[in-house]
Amino acid sequence: MDESKIKILDTALVKAAKKIKVLNALRWPVEAEEEFLQTWRAGKTRLPTVSFAIPDVSANIKQLNLIAKQCDLSNPVEKFLAETAGSYSDAGHMLLGIGTPEFTRFSTRIYGRPDMVYKHQTITAVDAAKFFLETTDKLLGNQHIQPTETDISAQDFAGWLKIEVDEFFDKDVVEVMLDPNMSSKALAGATRIRIRDSARFSQLDKDQLLFHEAYVHTATQLNGKKQPNLKSLGLGAPRTTRTQEGIAVLAELITNSMDITRLRRVALRVIAVKMALDGADLIDLFNFFLNAGQSEVESIRSAQRIFRGGAVKDGVVFTKDAVYLQGLLEVHTFLRLSIRDNRPDLIRNLFAGRLTMADALRLAPQFQSGWLAPPIYLPGWATDLRRLSASMAYSAFITNINLDNVSLERSIEIEDELKAGGR
Numbered sequence: 001m002d003e004s005k006i007k008i009l010d011t012a013l014v015k016a017a018k019k020i021k022v023l024n025a026l027r028w029p030v031e032a033e034e035e036f037l038q039t040w041r042a043g044k045t046r047l048p049t050v051s052f053a054i055p056d057v058s059a060n061i062k063q064l065n066l067i068a069k070q071c072d073l074s075n076p077v078e079k080f081l082a083e084t085a086g087s088y089s090d091a092g093h094m095l096l097g098i099g100t101p102e103f104t105r106f107s108t109r110i111y112g113r114p115d116m117v118y119k120h121q122t123i124t125a126v127d128a129a130k131f132f133l134e135t136t137d138k139l140l141g142n143q144h145i146q147p148t149e150t151d152i153s154a155q156d157f158a159g160w161l162k163i164e165v166d167e168f169f170d171k172d173v174v175e176v177m178l179d180p181n182m183s184s185k186a187l188a189g190a191t192r193i194r195i196r197d198s199a200r201f202s203q204l205d206k207d208q209l210l211f212h213e214a215y216v217h218t219a220t221q222l223n224g225k226k227q228p229n230l231k232s233l234g235l236g237a238p239r240t241t242r243t244q245e246g247i248a249v250l251a252e253l254i255t256n257s258m259d260i261t262r263l264r265r266v267a268l269r270v271i272a273v274k275m276a277l278d279g280a281d282l283i284d285l286f287n288f289f290l291n292a293g294q295s296e297v298e299s300i301r302s303a304q305r306i307f308r309g310g311a312v313k314d315g316v317v318f319t320k321d322a323v324y325l326q327g328l329l330e331v332h333t334f335l336r337l338s339i340r341d342n343r344p345d346l347i348r349n350l351f352a353g354r355l356t357m358a359d360a361l362r363l364a365p366q367f368q369s370g371w372l373a374p375p376i377y378l379p380g381w382a383t384d385l386r387r388l389s390a391s392m393a394y395s396a397f398i399t400n401i402n403l404d405n406v407s408l409e410r411s412i413e414i415e416d417e418l419k420a421g422g423r
Contacts, residue, residue: 001075003229009067009081013232016063017088022238023187025055025095026308026318030181033300040286040296047282052098052310061092076362077230083359084232087239099310104277107309107319110238114274114322118329125325126274129267133292136264150200154178157201161193165214169377174218184305188213190221190234207257211379216248216351219377224353227373233353240354241320246327247350250335253328254381254391268292269302269321276306281313330357336392344385351375351382 028050036048064085071082087110094106114125152160155178162176178197179187185199186209193213201209224234236244249266252258272285280288282303289299308318331350334357338346349360349367352375366372381388 006077010232013067013085016060017235019060020057020088020092022091028304036300047312054098055095057092061089064089080359084237087237091238103309104317111319111323114270125270125322128325129270132267136260150202152201154195154197154199158195164210186213188217190225204259208252211251211255211257212248215379216251220351220354223375236354240356242323242327243356245324246331249324249328250331266324270325272306273319273322276317282307339389339392351378
């Protein structure tokens with residue numbers, strides 16, 4: 001391995017990628033949401049006109065493409081550099097295509113489509129989303145399931161979160177700040193977690209955002225930045241989004257931090273991305289979220305997340321919201337296989353930086369040799385393989401039980417059968 005070459009390419013990659021900031025470039029102005037709601041409440045709903053400044057990233061794209069061409073793809077480290085450079089190049093092209101079908105083309109190239117069928121499988125993220133929605137539709141009619149009360153202000157939530165992250169990230173300083181211009185409730189980076197200042201939070205939100213944003217997104221990026229030989233592991237390349245969001249959503253499930261409202265929100269966004277790709281416009285998606293039980297404000301914010309491509313119709317779609325379920329399915333399977341094949345090191349590798357599952361596997365020799373460092377920050381659920389293995393084994397088996405021909409009364413039948421068998 002030519003370490004001097006890798007260092008030069010790695011340094012160049014970090015520099016070339018810095019200007020390509022996807023979410024910042026696609027942030028909707030708050031006034032556009034407010035104007036839409038005003039017209040809707042007045043019974044004069046119309047599609048808003050939203051414009052984004054197209055960032056000047058052409059020179060960065062050229063540099064990224066040059067870096068990728070210089071990489072020897074037979075070497076796993078250089079392949080990682082090439083793939084990461086190519087990912088940022090695609091993101092740059094996506095931003096240059098704001099408002100046009102080219103935006104969607106590169107968005108699906110980076111994040112995929114919700115109706116993608118996996119090789120050797122038949123299920124898609126849309127199928128999973130429909131299953132979750134159908135199941136929870138029935139549960140929502142149950143009077144014993146109490147609605148989630150959002151009675152915590154953003155200020156109070158931020159104060160609580162700061163205490164938690166200071167304790168976990170004991171070797172670093174992670175800032176928690178309020179942001180008025182966010183569509184999501186929280187967004188995490190390596191040294192800063194932003195909270196939407198108008199958001200209201202529930203007790204359930206606390207653990208959900210802590211385990212998702214802080215203990216996964218902030219942790220993996222901080223761990224990557226601390227790598228001594230490969231600084232680009234701290235970049236958070238667009239190609240890693242599916243894996244990273246998959247880990248984060250799985251963390252919510254494993255720690256019992258996900259409630260029914262959160263699960264439905266993730267599923268609804270997957271369906272909405274598919275609707276937008278099929279021709280639905282912003283008003284269609286707003287009504288879709290509204291009819292699904294979201295508030296007016298949350299409905300327009302959910303809809304605009306999918307139309308962050310500089311247009312609000314004609315299939316110009318930001319497909320990132322589909323990766324949460326796609327990533328969950330992939331990561332869950334990856335962890336099960338890692339445990340089955342006695343490769344716990346692969347689980348640890350996923351937290352050593354912003355990696356994909358393929359990266360964790362290809363770069364395993366570099367981790368084993370010590371050239372790549374293990375993660376400094378690792379959430380508890382990922383460190384105790386005894387508990388994780390039990391959870392994965394149970395989930396693998398339980399899917400074999402078919403509920404279609406079973407009712408609650410079967411419990412009585414089983415008891416009677418057991419008694420009869422003992423005679």
